[in-house]
Amino acid sequence: MNAGQQEREQLAYTPEEAAQRLACTESWLRDQAKARKIPWTRISGSVRFTPEHLRWILDHFEVAVRPEPTPKKRRKRASAPKNPDAHTASAGDTPVVSLTAKVPRRRREYQERAAQNGT
Template sequence: MKSRDSEPSGARGSSLLSRITLYSPAEVAKALRCSEWWVKEQARKRRIPFTWLGGSYQFTEEHVVEIIRVFEKTPASMTPAPSAARRVPQQRKALPAGSALLVARVPRRAQRAGEPGS
C-alpha cells in the first residue's frame, strides 16, 4: 500500500530544514542592539527561549520574537504615582507591655561638631 505522500521521507525533511533559519547569539545581539554576552547570559539563566545544537546557543525567528515579548514593558496606568499622591500619616501601633521605642543615637561627627573648641 502506498502512502498519501509520494515524496521520500528525506525530501520532506530537507524542505523543512530549508525553511528553518538559525541565528547565532552574535546575530541576535546585533538585531536586538545588545551584547552577545547578554544574549548568552539570558539563555544560560533560561530567561529566553533558545535551541542548543552542537554545544552552542541557536535561535529561530520565533525565539527572537518571543525574546522581545518577554522583555516588553507596557505603560503604567494613568493614575498618579504614589509619591505624587498625598499620603495620609499612619498611626503607630501600640507597643507591647515592657518594651520601649528605639531612638537612633546622634552620630559622633554631629556630637563633635557641637563641642566647644572644635
C-alpha cells in the same frame, strides 16, 4: 523570494547575529540563555536562536506604559495616647515621654552578684 530575503530568513542565528538583530550585546544573550531566562536551542553543541525565539524575547522584555499615577490620600497620624504622667512640651500640648536607658547586661549581672554577696 529573492536571495536577500532568504539570507534574512535563516532557520537559526548565532548569538552574535541574534544580538545584532535585537540590538543588544552578545554577552547579555548568552547570560540570559545560560540562566534559562530566554528560549534557545542547541545545534551541534552551539547555542542558536530561531526567529520565534527572537520574537519571544522581544515580546517578553517589552516594557509596559505606566498609567497616570493617582494622587495618594494622606492618612492622619494616630495621636499619641494620653498619659497623665507625661510631660508636655512648651511649644504645644504634645505629650513628651521620658525614656530611661536599659542597664547593660554585664553591669546588671555584676550588681546582682554584689547584692547576693553583700546580703
